[in-house]
Amino acid sequence: MSDKILTRAEAPASKSGSSSWRQFKAILRKDIVMEMRTKEMLTSMGLYTLLTLVVYYVALSQTGNAFDVRLIAGGLLWLAFLFTSMLGLNRSLVHEKDQGCLDALLLSPVDRPVIFFAKATGNLVFLLIVEVLTLPLFWLMFLSGSNKQIAGPWWMIALALLVGSIGIAGMGTLLATMSVNTTGKDFILAVLFVPVMFPLLLGVVSATSAVIIGDQGWVSTYWQMIGIAAGYDAIMLLAAFGLYEFVIGA
Amino acid sequence: MPEAPRSDLALEVRELSRTFGARKALDKVNLELPKGAFLSIFGPNGAGKTTLVKVLTTLTNPSKGEARVAGYHVVEDAVPLREHIGLISHNPLLYPDLTAEENLLFFADMYGLPDPAVRVRELLEAVELDHRRLDPVRAFSRGMLQRLSIARALLHKPEVLFLDEPYSGLDPHAMDILDSLIAQIRAEHTFVMISHDLAKGLELCSHALILAKGKVVFFEEKESIDDEAFGKLYRSTVGMGVS
Numbered sequence: 001m002s003d004k005i006l007t008r009a010e011a012p013a014s015k016s017g018s019s020s021w022r023q024f025k026a027i028l029r030k031d032i033v034m035e036m037r038t039k040e041m042l043t044s045m046g047l048y049t050l051l052t053l054v055v056y057y058v059a060l061s062q063t064g065n066a067f068d069v070r071l072i073a074g075g076l077l078w079l080a081f082l083f084t085s086m087l088g089l090n091r092s093l094v095h096e097k098d099q100g101c102l103d104a105l106l107l108s109p110v111d112r113p114v115i116f117f118a119k120a121t122g123n124l125v126f127l128l129i130v131e132v133l134t135l136p137l138f139w140l141m142f143l144s145g146s147n148k149q150i151a152g153p154w155w156m157i158a159l160a161l162l163v164g165s166i167g168i169a170g171m172g173t174l175l176a177t178m179s180v181n182t183t184g185k186d187f188i189l190a191v192l193f194v195p196v197m198f199p200l201l202l203g204v205v206s207a208t209s210a211v212i213i214g215d216q217g218w219v220s221t222y223w224q225m226i227g228i229a230a231g232y233d234a235i236m237l238l239a240a241f242g243l244y245e246f247v248i249g250a
Numbered sequence: 251m252p253e254a255p256r257s258d259l260a261l262e263v264r265e266l267s268r269t270f271g272a273r274k275a276l277d278k279v280n281l282e283l284p285k286g287a288f289l290s291i292f293g294p295n296g297a298g299k300t301t302l303v304k305v306l307t308t309l310t311n312p313s314k315g316e317a318r319v320a321g322y323h324v325v326e327d328a329v330p331l332r333e334h335i336g337l338i339s340h341n342p343l344l345y346p347d348l349t350a351e352e353n354l355l356f357f358a359d360m361y362g363l364p365d366p367a368v369r370v371r372e373l374l375e376a377v378e379l380d381h382r383r384l385d386p387v388r389a390f391s392r393g394m395l396q397r398l399s400i401a402r403a404l405l406h407k408p409e410v411l412f413l414d415e416p417y418s419g420l421d422p423h424a425m426d427i428l429d430s431l432i433a434q435i436r437a438e439h440t441f442v443m444i445s446h447d448l449a450k451g452l453e454l455c456s457h458a459l460i461l462a463k464g465k466v467v468f469f470e471e472k473e474s475i476d477d478e479a480f481g482k483l484y485r486s487t488v489g490m491g492v493s
Contacts, residue, residue: 019362026359034347104343104402106309108360109332249311 151214203229393424
């Protein structure tokens, strides 16, 4: 065993400065590599979403053609994604905590908001993957008939999904961090999640519904609601930036 | 007016307290440890040993008082301090789904090391795990995990190494390897070790500390310690239980 490597004098590890960007990339890459290897989060989130869609399909198939599913499609879509995201968010930090690795991460010279942004970005990536896989299925099951065409272009739904997912991943990561050190972590996250998310849900569900249904003035309604959701995202990101040091150290 | 930090001290702890609700995990702890010393911390379960190490490694904030490690304040200078400390715990603090090399490269990025691949390869060779560098950590034995954990802790060449029951769960061969690694790096590091093994703790230390109910009941240099009297004090302290 070489003793030169272990001692401090022989080869001082002069630091090039642990830049926040490098740390952000390292945490994000690590989370993605681990998820691609285990597929625990994506599998559970994907299966849960599929199960939810099947339940919707069975329930709505009883209503026949008289019921216009477009009226509730926005709500159905976001309900599925909301509960799916809770499943993933809970796992993202609990996994780190259970493996005892959170302490190792916290021991490194990283500003806590960097951990937040990396974790939130990872959660956003996983949520978007599930959404991209689910959306075509949702369209096929509920919106593919000739009398069920959506009013607006798909990119507007995609934008609403992106804005909503940023808020869910960001605030969800903050709440998951708050709950990770508590005994009833699943319960705490579930109790806090929906009330805190209400303004965001109001914005993105309304925006998505506006595009699908296409009532009079839907374009202005859409942008108004996207504005509310985007404002929520901005406030949430600022709050998380300021609070994360306290939250993760509590 | 607060006193200026002393450059000859690795640890300066003044009136340090940490409470969890009504429970005092640490109660006005004071101690000074010179650079290059080896401090063994003894005490019963719940005495505050792990809380003290958590405060000194910036993993939790003190409720009152202050502490400096390697001259850095544990709250005000927490981020730069973390570049100067390492922790080896009974828990390896490694990601089981990553390989040995990926684990060390990840932490090398976190510490901003200039040539991470070179440093990681050197350390894997030093702890004799280079032949297993591409294996996932979950396939490692306890001894191998502990060796990799040592490599992780030494990656950034810390000045002060914290050891939280590092011998816990190791077989005799793995204990020998850990002894050898500690002996190699002993001269250039300050050590703070939590131990329930009185003989091992006394063998390694230059200073010994007994904590009970969050308070320091004994803190002396090893040269002035009578092993028999210390053993009696330790056993009576363990009998005191927790706060």
